Amino acid sequence: MLVVDRAGGIVEANDAARTVLPDVTGGDGPYENLPDWLTEAHRHMTGGLGATWAEPPSGAIGGRHFEAHPRPGADGDVAWWLIDATDRHLAEETLRREQERAAILSEVSSTLLSSLNVPRCMEVTARLATRHLADAAVLVAPAQGRRHPVTYAQAHGPAVRVTRAVDPATVPGLAEALQGFPPVPTRWIDPGAIPAWAIPEGFEGPVGSVTVTPLPGHGVPAGALILLRSSTVRAFTESENVFARLFAARAGAALSAARLYTEQAAVTATLMQELLPPALGGVHGVDYAGGYRPAQDSERIGGDFYDVHPGADPSQESLVVLGDVAGKGLDAAVLTGKIRNTLHALLPLAHDHQHVLNLLNAALLTSRHTRFATLVLVSARHRAGRVRLRLTSAGHLPPLIVRADGRVEESGTRGNLVGAMPAVSVRTEETVLAPGETCLLYTDGITEARGGPLGGELYGVERLKRALAECAGMPAEAVVERVQMLAAQWLGQGRHDDMAVIAISAPRPRPLTVTGGDMHRGHSGNPGRSGRPGEPGVPGDPGTPHERHGRSA
Amino acid sequence: MITPPFEFSLIVTAAADVLTVEVAGELDHQTSDALVRTVVGHLSPGGAAFRRVRLDFGRLTWIDSMGLSALLAVHRHAGAVGVTLHLDSRPGFLERLLTLTGTLDHLTTTVTTTAAAGDPVPEAEAG
Numbered sequence: 274m275l276v277v278d279r280a281g282g283i284v285e286a287n288d289a290a291r292t293v294l295p296d297v298t299g300g301d302g303p304y305e306n307l308p309d310w311l312t313e314a315h316r317h318m319t320g321g322l323g324a325t326w327a328e329p330p331s332g333a334i335g336g337r338h339f340e341a342h343p344r345p346g347a348d349g350d351v352a353w354w355l356i357d358a359t360d361r362h363l364a365e366e367t368l369r370r371e372q373e374r375a376a377i378l379s380e381v382s383s384t385l386l387s388s389l390n391v392p393r394c395m396e397v398t399a400r401l402a403t404r405h406l407a408d409a410a411v412l413v414a415p416a417q418g419r420r421h422p423v424t425y426a427q428a429h430g431p432a433v434r435v436t437r438a439v440d441p442a443t444v445p446g447l448a449e450a451l452q453g454f455p456p457v458p459t460r461w462i463d464p465g466a467i468p469a470w471a472i473p474e475g476f477e478g479p480v481g482s483v484t485v486t487p488l489p490g491h492g493v494p495a496g497a498l499i500l501l502r503s504s505t506v507r508a509f510t511e512s513e514n515v516f517a518r519l520f521a522a523r524a525g526a527a528l529s530a531a532r533l534y535t536e537q538a539a540v541t542a543t544l545m546q547e548l549l550p551p552a553l554g555g556v557h558g559v560d561y562a563g564g565y566r567p568a569q570d571s572e573r574i575g576g577d578f579y580d581v582h583p584g585a586d587p588s589q590e591s592l593v594v595l596g597d598v599a600g601k602g603l604d605a606a607v608l609t610g611k612i613r614n615t616l617h618a619l620l621p622l623a624h625d626h627q628h629v630l631n632l633l634n635a636a637l638l639t640s641r642h643t644r645f646a647t648l649v650l651v652s653a654r655h656r657a658g659r660v661r662l663r664l665t666s667a668g669h670l671p672p673l674i675v676r677a678d679g680r681v682e683e684s685g686t687r688g689n690l691v692g693a694m695p696a697v698s699v700r701t702e703e704t705v706l707a708p709g710e711t712c713l714l715y716t717d718g719i720t721e722a723r724g725g726p727l728g729g730e731l732y733g734v735e736r737l738k739r740a741l742a743e744c745a746g747m748p749a750e751a752v753v754e755r756v757q758m759l760a761a762q763w764l765g766q767g768r769h770d771d772m773a774v775i776a777i778s779a780p781r782p783r784p785l786t787v788t789g790g791d792m793h794r795g796h797s798g799n800p801g802r803s804g805r806p807g808e809p810g811v812p813g814d815p816g817t818p819h820e821r822h823g824r825s826a
Numbered sequence: 827m828i829t830p831p832f833e834f835s836l837i838v839t840a841a842a843d844v845l846t847v848e849v850a851g852e853l854d855h856q857t858s859d860a861l862v863r864t865v866v867g868h869l870s871p872g873g874a875a876f877r878r879v880r881l882d883f884g885r886l887t888w889i890d891s892m893g894l895s896a897l898l899a900v901h902r903h904a905g906a907v908g909v910t911l912h913l914d915s916r917p918g919f920l921e922r923l924l925t926l927t928g929t930l931d932h933l934t935t936t937v938t939t940t941a942a943a944g945d946p947v948p949e950a951e952a953g
Contacts, residue, residue: 576891597891599891599892599894599895600855600891600892600895601855642895642899643895643896643898643899643902644895645891645894645895645898645927647891647926647927667928668926668927668928668929669926670926687926687928688928689927689928689929689932690927690928690929693895693898693929694898694929694932697928698928
């Protein structure tokens with residue numbers, strides 16, 4: 274207990290106070306021998322403000338922490354009771370630091386996880402490390418070939434990324450950290466032994482303290498973090514090392530996720546490129562049009578595909594394939610690629626669909642799984658203004674044929690799916706398309722589109738047939754556009770699976786015209802039955818010229 | 827708008843030499859694996875000697891291509907150990923899918939010599 278007069282002189286101090294403040298004599302001059310924080314508190318009291326603190330004034334005296342509780346006395350004296358709050362203060366300090374660290378860690382996670390870009394993740398990690406842990410940070414990523422991507426950051430500076438051939442063995446503990454071994458204690462690392470490459474350019478002062486921490490990834494390490502403090506700043510403590518490890522764990526997880534995502538996205542992009550349906554057009558007097566709308570979750574490659582293999586010459590059949598592989602993702606993509614390649618190789622045998630399908634089935638059968646594909650093969654040949662088709666369904670939705678008068682026929686072909694059963698037996702059906710007639714192949718993404726006025730209802734084959742009845746006489750491209758548009762309308766905002774459509778049409782003859790000495794077949798008006806009163810115009814309305822479908826005879 | 831899927835469930839009853847699995851809800855890419863694992867688990871050597879597996883589809887609400895793939899897998903496993911597969915109470919959509927894909931006869935016939943016969947019994951493939 275200290276009694277301090279109005280002027281700040283200590284007029285009385287008990288034994289306990291003298292132990293704490295050994296210099297106090299009892300006749301001290303104004304504010305002599307009082308710690309600054311207590312001086313300020315006393316001035317606050319005597320300045321007329323009184324004891325208006327929410328918390329009692331507190332501060333350090335001789336390495337310990339005290340709270341001061343004032344009791345105003347006579348003549349403006351104040352008796353200050355000093356209470357040793359060192360332990361509580363320490364506990365509070367620790368708690369505050371832990372809370373700060375928890376906040377930093379959660380910031381690290383949320384900042385890093387919002388980016389799935391690997392270089393950006395490394396930059397953010399290095400910058401966050403300089404903000405919260407060290408004067409400079411160097412993030413060394415696992416080698417790509419013989420070079421390591423290295424990201425440098427310093428407090429208040431931008432992050433710099435380079436890829437350089439560095440020898441991890443030159444930094445104590447780095448080679449181990451890159452292999453995922455636990456960090457080497459800071460005290461074992463000689464700051465003087467740090468090679469120049471591991472110190473960011475422009476780092477001020479000699480390196481005073483270093484930690485090397487692994488960034489743990491999913492299975493394989495995501496890299497290592499070198500933290501540097503200049504010699505003017507205190508060395509890393511054990512508790513800071515522990516915190517650095519927690520920081521590294523968060524950063525490593527985020528980096529690893531970003532790396533996995535990047536790899537997956539690259540694989541998906543490559544496969545997508547390979548699996549993209551071809552552009553179609555007219556081949557040997559037959560019109561082809563295709564439309565493909567992948568499912569929204571574009572990360573997972575769908576299983577729909579189509580191809581048109583033109584015959585060697587107009588007298589030969591062209592082979593059209595449309596199929597749907599069960600499932601999605603990498604497995605489906607691999608199977609799709611296998612089917613397309615195998616069918617390409619089997620083209621010379623395409624006159625016998627059943628034979629081709631059995632060879633394909635044998636190539637696909639595996640003991641590993643029962644993933645299958647359903648597909649339709651169509652061999653098409655133009656002959657005397659008409660198109661002859663041989664249609665074979667291997668477990669797929671049967672092709673629909675739109676006749677000139679608006680009738681829609683379902684092909685009678687049927688057969689087994691391929692890839693899961695010992696043998697395939699099919700029934701091939703032949704038909705002939707008169708000019709303006711179309712054969713439509715489609716996948717169940719169309720008929721199983723859920724939506725409609727009530728939502729959740731399947732589009733269904735019957736609705737598709739009714740829609741096609743109104744496409745009579747339209748060119749192939751217009752039929753595909755119409756079907757895709759109707760399915761999209763039906764879906765509204767709903768999610769959908771892959772949707773693939775192919776239209777095979779016999780082109781309409783056009784009156785002979787002479788243009789610039791070349792003989793062309795003109796494009797006749799379209800006598801189709803679309804364009805009912807009140808119905809919105811659709812491509813291929815009567816009278817609309819479709820010059821882009823014209824071609825030399 | 828997609829209506830929320832019905833809860834998928836498998837109810838397994840073993841009576842004498844018949845294993846009955848009631849499949850309720852949607853058999854699709856998310857649930858088909860569970861069916862294969864369940865049936866294969868019961869047909870594993872050392873277990874009860876079943877002669878028939880009855881899949882009851884009375885409360886099946888939907889099946890997709892991965893669901894059909896699962897039925898083909900179940901059939902293959904059953905055939906490999908000489909167990910006959912029965913597909914009971916087939917709803918219309920299942921009947922149509924099996925007819926369209928030409929799998930109905932195959933699935934309801936015991937085929938002990940598939941192209942994959944002789945290979946080790948495979949693990950269920952992830953969807």
